Amino acid sequence: GQQLNQSPQSMFIQEGEDVSMNCTSSSIFNTWLWYKQEPGEGPVLLIALYKAGELTSNGRLTAQFGITRKDSFLNISASIPSDVGIYFCAGQPSRSGTASKLTFGTGTRLQVTL
Amino acid sequence: ETGVTQSPTHLIKTRGQQVTLRCSSQSGHNTVSWYQQALGQGPQFIFQYYREEENGRGNFPPRFSGLQFPNYSSELNVNALELDDSALYLCASSLGTPTSGREQFFGPGTRLTVL
Numbered sequence: 459g460q461q462l463n464q465s466p467q468s469m470f471i472q473e474g475e476d477v478s479m480n481c482t483s484s485s486i487f488n489t490w491l492w493y494k495q496e497p498g499e500g501p502v503l504l505i506a507l508y509k510a511g512e513l514t515s516n517g518r519l520t521a522q523f524g525i526t527r528k529d530s531f532l533n534i535s536a537s538i539p540s541d542v543g544i545y546f547c548a549g550q551p552s553r554s555g556t557a558s559k560l561t562f563g564t565g566t567r568l569q570v571t572l
Numbered sequence: 573e574t575g576v577t578q579s580p581t582h583l584i585k586t587r588g589q590q591v592t593l594r595c596s597s598q599s600g601h602n603t604v605s606w607y608q609q610a611l612g613q614g615p616q617f618i619f620q621y622y623r624e625e626e627n628g629r630g631n632f633p634p635r636f637s638g639l640q641f642p643n644y645s646s647e648l649n650v651n652a653l654e655l656d657d658s659a660l661y662l663c664a665s666s667l668g669t670p671t672s673g674r675e676q677f678f679g680p681g682t683r684l685t686v687l
Contacts, residue, residue: 461613461614461616462614464614491675491676493678498680498683499680500576500662500664500678500680500681501662501678502678503675503676503677503678506675546614546615548614559617559620559628560607560615560617560664560676561617562614562615562616563614564614565613565614
């Protein structure tokens, strides 16, 4: 099945560093979502974006909906050990009988060292 | 507010068997979607249920079927299990109509192993 291109695939950073990851698609999406998944658990919604160009923050997390509607970015500032996990982007289509169907990215695995 | 719950947590089946997975949606949510997540990959959309009817399906064969009940809970059934069906099966619920594109909230998943 289709998956969005997400990069980087994995990151090893030190506590306190900032993190950036992005997600690109060949299709336009009406909504972009960012989820975090920890081992043995389901994805947890972090941020939802609804408009092209929108910049939204949730604590230390900031995400942007790309102008072309084909990409999105997530930044984490001042990383802490509990940020460890896999981050997934997900897009919802603009014109579809199932407009809320999510297409997920390939994931970015984040490791934080002390 | 109760979140999305799924049962069972883990399940082991053998090839050719049938399995039923269950999901209770978050309180007030009327739309349920099912996803399959293979190891090391992102979730893949299986299908969605709204008003007790299937509303869209991903690239999965007919042996994957589902139900939604009047209380919005849902079941995922898989017949004639294959080894490749081993995965984490995730249920997500949302509020509104399928065309409104609302946020989906996920349950913890059911880990299915097919031997």
